[in-house]
Amino acid sequence: MKETFPRRLKGRSYAETRSAVLDLIRSSETISRVELAQQSALTEVTISKIVKELLLEGIVIEAGQGQSTGGKRPKLLKLNTGVLxxxxxxxxxxxxxxxxxxxxxxxxxxxxxxxxxxxxxxxxxxxxxxxxxxxxxxxxxxxxxxxxxxxxxxxxxxxxxxxxxxxxxxxxxxxxxxxxxxxxxxxxxxxxxxxxxxxxxGTFWSGGADASRNFMSVYMDQGIGAGLVLGGTVFRGASDNTGEIGHIVVEPDGFECWCGSHGCLETVGAPRGIVRRVLTNPGLAALFDSRNAGDEAAIYQRVLAGLGEGLPEAEALISRSIHRVSTVLLGLANTLDLDRIELAGPGFSAVGHRYVKELRRLVEQASFTRGVHPVAIDLGGTGLDVAALGAASVVLHSSLTPHHMSIQI
Structure with missing residues (x-):
């Protein structure tokens, strides 16, 4: 059942109201004008005016008829994906x-x-x-x-x-x-x-979070960070720097991080940190960087290959990353009362299932809300294009549904 927005739309400007109505159409495969009025708590007159504008602009199109509830069959609306x-x-x-x-x-x-x-x-x-x-x-x-x-x-x-x-x-x-x-x-x-x-x-816009409006996307490429969506809106913090989980200190006596701190999660759990550990250990460097090339991507791929070959050194590096990342994410799930965490990005492409498995285990055992509600843990897109697709969604989100583009404190 989709969430309704009576309190949110009350007192909003017409532009914000239109934005929210378009968002309801976007998040539904098809929807009628009556359903829009019910879910938004707006009058049918207001809905009719907004829908007429969206149809004239070509952003929304009519797509057949819905089931009759006793009268005339309602016309269904959907997003016109080929106009913009x-x-x-x-x-x-x-x-x-x-x-x-x-x-x-x-x-x-x-x-x-x-x-x-x-x-x-x-x-x-x-x-x-x-x-x-x-x-x-x-x-x-x-x-x-x-x-x-x-x-x-x-x-x-x-x-x-x-x-x-x-x-x-x-x-x-x-x-x-x-x-x-x-x-x-x-x-x-x-x-x-x-x-x-x-x-x-991008996850929210495409419906990849199963319509969850309170979730966290953890993105790992060479580094690691998180995007936090609350009520369908990105939470940004005081300076637009929310989600820098890669700079949560997990080993105070660890490597210096580029941010200036020591022992950040990124220096331990992200691919860049794993490669750094290899290059600063002569034994590991000889094993995974035998050509002394220092190529980060190639070294990380050799670590993953070693994992497949059963090398204990590779297993130790990846297991350490999984443990540190999962522990941090458990803490965030408890702090933010999330109902979904999605892991995405190229850094999860080869062994993402292991991160998911460990995080699920920790959440089931130690989540503060385990007796209140479940926390879904899923593996999202792991291709090289996942961030680019998300960036395109940012533009769509900002242009078409700016009413919940961001929360700042």
Whole structure:
């Protein structure tokens, strides 16, 4: 049963009310005007006015008739997925993924290009803009139908200055206005979002969290972070830096983290931290980096291969990560009273099922609310495009349903 919104819509502006009605249509496969009025607690007159606008704009279309409840069969409404589009970009050091999505957030086309590396931002963004142009022209899409471009990246948000993701790229990118540059190149609005928040919003927009409105998406690539959705809205905190679970200290005497602290979860549980442990241990380095190349991605893949071969050293590295990550997530489930946690991202692609299994075990044994309600633990998308798809959803979310885009304290 879908949640109704009487208290939320009371006293809201017309734009916010329209946004909420569109969100109800989006989250339903099909829905009638009567059902919209019931679930929103709005009058049928208001619903009729909003729906008429959405139909005229082509955002919503009529899709057959519903079951009669004693009178005329109601006309059903649904989102028109082929009228507007969004582009999502996931910025990575080794690879940049660009996707085109329809109004429902589903993938239409994907292009992979060379990553950021050590190149200056203008050079990288010119390459991104070229790829975006290629997709738009190749599909014959009118530029005016592109709602915007969402860009997902990791690291600390710093207001209008952007954020730094790690020492290698921070100096070049943290004070560069990525949004303004890309917007000028593409002539399309650009939104910048944290990668974990992007994944969480993408999950919510596409219905991947089974309509849960209080959940956490944990995104792991080379690092690890979380996007928190409360009541269908991203919770952002005082400075837009909520969800940096990779910087929860789990080993105070551990490695120094790029954030300046020591023993952060990212230095222990994320792929980058596992690789660092390999490179700082001569025995492990000889085993997993025999060519002395220092290639993080290749070393991590060798650790995973060693896991499949039954190497105890690989098992110890991965088990340590699973234990630390699961323990932190249990604490967050207790703190935030979540009903769902989703693990997503390339870092979970090979052994995500083991993280899910351990976290489920801990939640069943030690969740404070285990006698009150269950906490669903699931493995979401683990492809390289999951953050880019989320970034496209951020644009759709912001443009079409801004009434619950974010909560700030």
């Amino acid at each position: 589009y969004a582009v999502g970009v996931s910025l990575g050091i080794a690879r940049i993924v660009i996707v085109l999505c329809g109004l429902n957030g589903k993938l239409i086309e994907r292009v992979d290009i060379a990553g950021m590396g050590n190149e200056p931002p203008p050079t990288v963004l010119a390459r991104v803009a070229g790829a975006v142009q290629q997709i738009i022209q190749g599909r014959g899409i009118w530029r005016g139908s592109i709602v915007g471009i969402g860009v997902a990246s990791s690291g600390r948000r710093r207001g209008p200055l952007g954020w730094g993701s790690n020492p290698e790229v921070a100096r070049k990118w943290e004070r560069f206005d990525t949004a303004a540059e890309l917007e000028a190149l593409c002539d399309v609005p650009v939104l910048i979002e944290n990668d974990a928040n992007s994944v969480a919003l």
